[in-house]
Amino acid sequence: MSNDPSVAETSKQLKAVVLLSGGLDSSTVLAIAREQGYETYALSVSYGQRHVAELVAAECVARRLQAREHRVMEVNLANVGGSALTDHSIAVPESNTVSTAAGIPITYVPARNTLFLSLALGWAEVLGATDLFIGVNAVDYSGYPDCRPEFIRAFEALARLATRAGVEGASFRVHAPLIDASKADIIRRGTALGVDFAETVSCYQADTQGRACGRCDSCHLRSAGFAAAGLPDPTRYR
């Protein structure tokens, strides 16, 4: 709320809510939002995923990149099921296989980005912010429906109609600065902006210390990204 003294004492900087998973992409997005001059509010969602290593990673990244605040919201998506990432009865794939007629990976979580953006929107409204940042990118939107530009635009339209701020005239903007970037581009950009990728966790089955398996799709994409960027891979493998 704008009359909260802890908020009022800050500068006139525009606020942005940044979805931060603790992975490579969202960490770079946090750095980009900061570079663009926003006061950043990092939001991680604990949604019944297999491990909390990425939440710890998110906290480390938020501190290093001087987010004004980092919150973890809990949503029990395990109750929804239907994804290898939240349903323990579905094995995480270790190759690039996809599993549906439309070529959507089995790691797709039903309605995940819709849910995450909804949470970000709620917090943004409380903060008086109208800028949301999300780390969707080209590699993802080849398979995940809710990583496509048309999804992002539809959410902006919804946000304007869904909120008190929208009724009062605000326009919400969902920034997806990596949407057309390759993993190599993201790694180069994040590195230039001070992200320490050793802190980030991408692996679908990282251990409790955040060490990667080196075998899952996400590990393969990440490792190939560092190679393509011509940068050493700082990932901690177990």
Place this chain on the structure above:
Amino acid sequence: MSNDPSVAETSKQLKAVVLLSGGLDSSTVLAIAREQGYETYALSVSYGQRHVAELVAAECVARRLQAREHRVMEVNLANVGGSALTDHSIAVPESNTVSTAAGIPITYVPARNTLFLSLALGWAEVLGATDLFIGVNAVDYSGYPDCRPEFIRAFEALARLATRAGVEGASFRVHAPLIDASKADIIRRGTALGVDFAETVSCYQADTQGRACGRCDSCHLRSAGFAAAGLPDPTRYR
């Protein structure tokens, strides 16, 4: 998933996910969905509200109206704050006063219906359902931005873009059968369809047994509704 044997053994009935708060409106909506021939999956969201009486009410209503399944999903919205319904530092109003420039009640929860529909959408996708039901109505949408028809249409557009089912050609429909109904209409319709309103809880500050305060906005609206419908008010007051 459609190859889940527990789902496959059911009839060819269309499935619908119905958001069920345990209040008067959503209980009537569940009865309407059932009347329309849907196999109903009732979804309640536990979002850090002040009491669980409404979740108990939802379970009673779901059983009476023979929902195929009733799930409670937990989301900690108290972390978002900004509403009298989730932020304990904001008092629940006992009169019809509103608090914002746009006339939006202080009980408005930021982005609530967006979030609830996102959860319903996720479950619908897992079930292979494309019909969602929500109990927004005219009395609400005079004050709440996310109870307006244009919000509902925007969510349908988003759902088509957000989901695997949408990519594969499905159209999602968000049914808001009470959107133009008065409280009296809702009460008459629910009564005709077998809702036992004594089981439902509308009060913003019901006690642990679900007994109403009789003083808050929600109690006033409910009580006036029974009077206007010409039906006895079965509400349990404390």
